[in-house]
Amino acid sequence: MSHEILAQYLFSGLIYGSIYAVIALGFNIVYNATGIINFAQGEFVMLGGLVTHSLSAVLPLPAAILAAIAITALTGGLLEFFFIRNIGRLIKGMGGKGDVMHLTIMTIGLSILLRELALKIWGEQVKTVRFFTGTESSSLSVAGAHFSPQLLWIMGATALVFAILSAFFRFSLSGRAMRACSASRVGSRICGIRAEAMVTLSFVLSAAIGAAAGAVTAPLTQTHYAIGTALSIKGFTVAVFGGLGNSGAAVAAGFILGIIESFSIIVFPEAFKDVVSIVILLSVLLARPSGLFGSREAGRLKEA
Amino acid sequence: MSMFRFSVSRALRGAVILAVMAVSTNAFAAPIKIGAIFAVTGPAAYLGAPEEKTANLFVDNLNKAGGINGDKVVLIVKDSAGSAERALSFAKQLIDENEVVAIIGPTTSGESMAIKDFCNASKVPLISCAAAEAIVEPPLPFVFKTPQKDSYVAKWAFQTMKDSGVKKLAVVASNTGFGSGGKAQLEKYAGEYGIKIVLSESYDPSATDLSSLLTKVKSSGADALINWSIEPAQSIIAKNMKQINLAIPLYQSHGFGNIKYVEAAGAAAEGIIFPCGRLLVADLLADSDPQKKLLQKYNSDYRAAYSEDASTFGGHAYDAILILTKAIEQAKSSDPEKIASAIASIRGLPGTAGVFNFSASDHNGLGMDSISMLTVKNGKFALYGKK
């Protein structure tokens, strides 16, 4: 196998990896604030892509993307407000594992509803978003490997999101409040932090991240109403693989998993590519549930 | 008490009279009930949604023109969402409960295989819109299908490849009934055309990026790639090929017969070659072509009704209901058994996929001549020149 082909597999892996990384980031935010695994995270990605597609018919692309992020973030916030906060008193006393499971199950139902709503609004046809630079055929070359310039946009977006999140959690008041909340609910109450607001904020943030991911990957992967489910499964596979709650680990795990999947095609048929990542997920869950990089304690406290 | 009883018996009598009237009124009008099972939602919605729209449009126009032999047609559509067990449940419902005279659809091969024995045993004609050759081979008296044979599509592709000097071929197909059916036909006939298949792989139909699979194709040294699927993956492959600089010709299957896929692939769609029915290039046909008028009318009616272009998938449903209509006209009866024999004796009927010639042994009715090689030029479908 020539080194160009190897480099090509590597870059394909980077494409998958950056998509997975940015979705896993969204999972972690909600998980850290609430302990819930939000199965609807993939739907936020889907909405980001579809709304961008619709708005880009009337707005210039950058404006369409920002508007899509805002609309999806709002949707995330509204979902949390109406459904999760409705049983918010549970979150206050979040001790029993039953409560969190409850809400996680509910997000499964919500993801189905979002998907059907998207079907109603956008129909079953696949939708595309213009490539940010160049066309569908544009190709850059590095070390003998060729890839679309959109890959750079995706990686750039992932890096940007990661940087913004880190800054947010480290330096802003709300960010620090969220970290305090996830570290100690009682302690943060004493300091006057309202847990409900933090939970809403976490959903708003993760929806915004999801939408950004959707908008930036849509040119490459195309979007339609049903892509959310598979993305959610991949997303939390990566999040668990890296260590739930640890954003840096999520990004690293995303790239690692993407590269493994890409090279796995040398031996496994592409039809079983997902099986590879699930087997990895199951192995991680059984051997080291805290993930590749996480430790149970640190996973709850760390953010970036 | 006796007053109450008196009015109850009166009410009962009135009800009986009304019922008799209703039944007898029906006996005069006797609408023809046709069942349809389509995957309007779910993973096969790309196929099922246009099929449902087409069928409804056809029946509306038919009824406006007076129906069949003066009787109105009632189309009962069920959404199976691509699920075989629901298709079966609906087939039983349509036949046992609604007492339809025939069923058109289902959309996918899996569903068709699940219900065809039941329909045949119940002696109700089934005209499937799915591609699998196994649906009509061996032919069952009551089971028919409208899409062209996969083997013919494959042979057309191979002939063109042979003429272009392709020696080593890579085959990729989606992991669906349509994809694996086509893949099997490709593997069967490649040798006859002197073509060696150097790579043959199935991919997940929901795949959003296939660049690593295409890298494998690149390293296989193939001269050309053929993709056999019905999903948007067709567009993704076209784009990924350009992005990883895999500069070999791309052939597709007749699943590419939808302008949306060309639009999705954008600049990367130029030069894709695929065998297909002539619906998409209706305007380019000679005026003497027996299908031209019908194709143009279907295109314009569909666009007027649904604000989107017609696709060959919807065309399969058009053909199914057209065949059924002609059969009922010819049989001058709504008896399912007579309809089935009438279908089997249809000759020379132009449809969207080709000109249909049924017989006792051929329950598909389309020959090699129903297919032409098409390509994409300047973002539009065109006839492939080098013939």
Place this chain on the structure above:
Amino acid sequence: MKRNPHLPLAAFICVAAVTPVLTSLFHANFFLTQLTMSAYYALAALGLCLLLGYAGQISLGQAGFFAIGAYTSAVLCRAGLDPRLAFLCAVLASALVAVLIGMPVLRLKGHYLAMATLGFGVVIEKIARGVPFLGGADGIANVPAFEIAGSLQIVGGKAHRLSNYLIAFAILSAALALMINLLSSRSGRALRSLHGSEEAASAMGVNTARSKLAAFVIAAVAAAVAGSLMTHFNGSIGPGEAATIKSIRYLSIVAVGGLSNFIGTVVVGIVLNFLSLRGVFGVYDDAVFGAILVAVMVLAPNGFRLSLPFARAKGVPS
């Protein structure tokens, strides 16, 4: 609910027995087909009810076990094996997989367990869809009838509609009786103690790992029986039965029917599937189950420990 534990079951059996009389009276015998299919789905949901409601273990992979049972029967019968033997193999295969998967996976808690079982379901679906030997995306058709004894057989077709309905409901009722009896036995009480608190149960000498595994296997077996018999009734099986959305549907049914309520689960399972199979939900089929899941989670704020038979609150006839 504990006043007379056998009353609800008796009522269920009576209603089930009377139904064919009613359908024949109203010339609606075709309902029996969908009722039979619904009964099998309800059986799979019943297994999940035991696992989730009583042992407190969440599983999003119930459809995977349904598929294992279904495909095993389909493949072996198509190869010529006696359906009775094939059925046994289907049940054993499912139980074996349940033990192998359950042992490591049941050590996990909460959402880790949910994800692991979800992953298991996805793997089964990918295998069912991707392996040509299992029919690929088209599944396996022409599955022969299951001859139980003499002319009694599980098969589709008008002539056997009534007998198949009775077989399905007999099996379902038997399963219900078994489960209800299990609960009042020593192992059953051990099982219920798990839900309360695993630590407390363990302190009382209950072998929690074994109890959890037992519940997991029973659920898998229930699903496999349902899968195998449904395959004979339909004459075919496809990878769609292993899809994640199916597992979610079983979960919705158990959630609505009452997490600790066997009869409620079964009744809800029959009603919802019956309506779904008749196309009453139209294009909103999945949406209905999703909405139900959300509604139940919102309206039942006390978590999984429901003490009331939830079925009554939802107006389900019983």
